[in-house]
Amino acid sequence: MEGMLNKIGYDFKGKINDLGQVKRSERRKLGEVFALNEHIKGMILVMLSNQRL
Numbered sequence: 001m002e003g004m005l006n007k008i009g010y011d012f013k014g015k016i017n018d019l020g021q022v023k024r025s026e027r028r029k030l031g032e033v034f035a036l037n038e039h040i041k042g043m044i045l046v047m048l049s050n051q052r053l
Helices: 002-007 011-021 021-029 037-049
Strands: none
Touching: 002 011, 011 021, 021 037
């Protein structure tokens, strides 16, 4: 899928980075504490990314 998106010029990795979850997970490893609304946003993104057709 990533290859197909690259062929049509879609910045797949850029869009993933725009979500901010990668940066948040790195900050969490460093011990940062997050607010409840940030936890809920992360939970929703995980649930949506787990959907399969």
